Amino acid sequence: MQGHRLHWWQTRAFVVAVVIATMIPLVWPTVPPLVDLPGHMGRYRVQLDDGAHRWLADWYDFRWAMIGNLGVDLLIEPLAPIFGLELAVKLIVMAIPALTASGLLWIAREVHGRIPATALFALPLAYCYPFQFGFVNFALSMALALNLFALWLRMGRLGRVQLRAVLFVPLSCALWVCHTFGWGVLGILAFSAEMIREHDRRKDRRSGHWLESWVRAGIGCLPLALPFAMMVLWRSGDHVTGKTMDWFNWRAKVGWVIMVLRDRWMAFDLASVTVLFVILLKGVRDDRVEYSRNLLLSALFLSAIFVLLPRIVFGSAYADMRLAPYALGIALIALRPRRGLSFRGASTLAALGLAFFGARLVGTTISFWQFGRDYDRTLAALDHVPEGGRLLTMVGRACQDTWTYSRLEHVAGLALERKLAYANDQWSMAGGQLLTVRYTPAGAFAHDPSQLVTDRRCRGEWWRPLKVSLAFLPRQAFDYVWLINPPPVGPEFLTGLTPIWRSGRDVLFRIDDRTPPRVVLDPALLPLRRPRIIPRPS
Structure with a gap:
């Protein structure tokens, strides 16, 4: 040169x-504000637990x-x-x-x-x-x-x-x-x-x-x-x-x-x-x-x-x-x-x-500093979740991505990592991940992408509208519902849910009534056929 x-x-x-x-x-x-990383951190917690907490083995199979x-x-x-x-x-x-x-x-x-x-x-x-x-x-x-x-x-x-x-x-x-x-x-x-x-x-x-x-x-x-x-x-x-x-x-x-x-x-x-x-x-x-x-x-x-x-x-x-x-x-x-x-x-x-x-x-x-502040604010909800809590997380998102992609899609993984609580954001694909989900009472809310909710049915996607998720939520399988940046929803969908923490639009509910809400859903919100949850491993 x-x-x-x-x-x-x-x-x-x-x-x-x-x-x-x-x-x-x-x-x-x-926590490094990378989209999928909190979900991976939840898996690491199960990996390191090595059977110390029985309920994790009831929820997840790690091999x-x-x-x-x-x-x-x-x-x-x-x-x-x-x-x-x-x-x-x-x-x-x-x-x-x-x-x-x-x-x-x-x-x-x-x-x-x-x-x-x-x-x-x-x-x-x-x-x-x-x-x-x-x-x-x-x-x-x-x-x-x-x-x-x-x-x-x-x-x-x-x-x-x-x-x-x-x-x-x-x-x-x-x-x-x-x-x-x-x-x-x-x-x-x-x-x-x-x-x-x-x-x-x-x-x-x-x-x-x-x-x-x-x-x-x-x-x-x-x-x-x-x-x-x-x-x-x-x-x-x-x-x-x-x-x-x-x-x-x-x-x-x-x-x-x-x-x-x-x-x-x-x-x-x-x-x-x-x-x-x-x-x-x-x-x-x-x-x-x-x-x-x-x-x-x-x-x-x-x-x-x-x-x-x-x-x-x-x-x-x-x-x-x-x-x-x-x-x-x-x-x-x-x-x-x-x-x-x-x-x-x-x-x-x-x-x-x-x-x-x-x-x-x-x-x-x-x-990253701003994303880190979002994490700190959102994760304050976990102070109100007991260890081993059966937590269902729902994170609002739009049908079309905005340029500033949310780093909270897998924040449920941090509930698993910090509180050993249930996380419905885990990928479950045999042969592609070491961890698979085995919590059958959760049904279609067991794993990724059940944590993502929208205000309408998105064409070509498996995300559910929030109203549909709340209407069909298996309340017997969970004790808490964590809504993060949710789309608007009427009070009739929240009957039997007691708010125990709020920050802006984010709310943590305790399920006090296991009875499903009596609501009428707009047919436009319902999928044309029964939704099949497809994992997106990283």
Whole structure:
């Protein structure tokens, strides 16, 4: 690049400072305000309980199994006894954006020899929308995959290929156990890197070198292949459920790309994404900048898989959405000043990249602080719920998402985590989760998405209108009803329910009368057929 002197953004001190800075937004909130995380925390509580409280075994069935979705679940085992469950979860979650940032910068360093100024624009993707959605096992595996890919490149550069082959057999298996997605992405990145390396070694020897490079790259990646057998064993069992569907939903895919930095302020988030695409365009139109063939091929492979993936894979929703920010991140760190040419604006570009990262970091910090206050206010209701209370939670939402996505959809999981109370937000899919729900008296209110209620019947969704949920609530199965940001409902639906806590629109009721309310429902609120509750595991 530009001589032998390291610029300020290429030094180890700068990288360490950036990695530490990425954790700042998560310092203030007691519970990281990620959409699905409270639901996972409820599962961790059952996992750690180990039969100490009999009623949890009456409600849930928790069984260890070798599945490709165990990252945080396993880390909680040694860390929770030391730090307590909530702090252990917070420390693990704080490590995810830090590892993501370190992985992106390390890859850029290995591919380009120095960290290019343009790589700083990729740093805000450490808080991409899939992470904010609370896909913590997935996000952890992707952060680890980026760092493992950097290690793969480094060992190849140093000529330690045989040692790398031995080392990456257990590493790839561990990454698969963390989450299957991370292992798959590592394989794609490693294959594309090996393909370019083999092509460069053979391009002057004979024609047809691309096919030979393809084959040799596949052979070079065999140390990463053992999890294929683990995948077959996992997905071939009779206990495994979950459909794969919703292919080529182009409108959704375009939306996922636009929303890679979605957080709270739509204008700010869309402007930030625009900045990223302007930087990518610079690599096409500016003759002082070029793309690394290695990382450009990786970004193209990831983009192709994003296009080909359906929205739901084995019952796990938002499968394609999760890949979009990482394909974009790889494309951004693929940019570098063209070899042989000076780039006098590099320092200015690096300063702009750092300012962009800082602005996103400040915005995320403020946003998470506000979400944290919402958690604190809402969770005050749990002071009035006894340990082991049979609690039914209903969280209001609109049929159409607003840009500022609520972080309270799985707040019931924190009632399970803190008060060992029943949580009807748990995902229940055999083979996809370690926990399944067994509380049959709850009926159709046993698990996710029964905790979500609306003001009307939403087309194409399984959420119930609040009036329907209150009318058909199995009062014999529960002792408390917790309404969070509910839509308006008449007093006739609340007969026999005594309010014991209020905060704004949120209300905690005690069920004093088990008699169902005598109400007449608008037929427009009722589903055309009996609703079937479909889990949405993360």
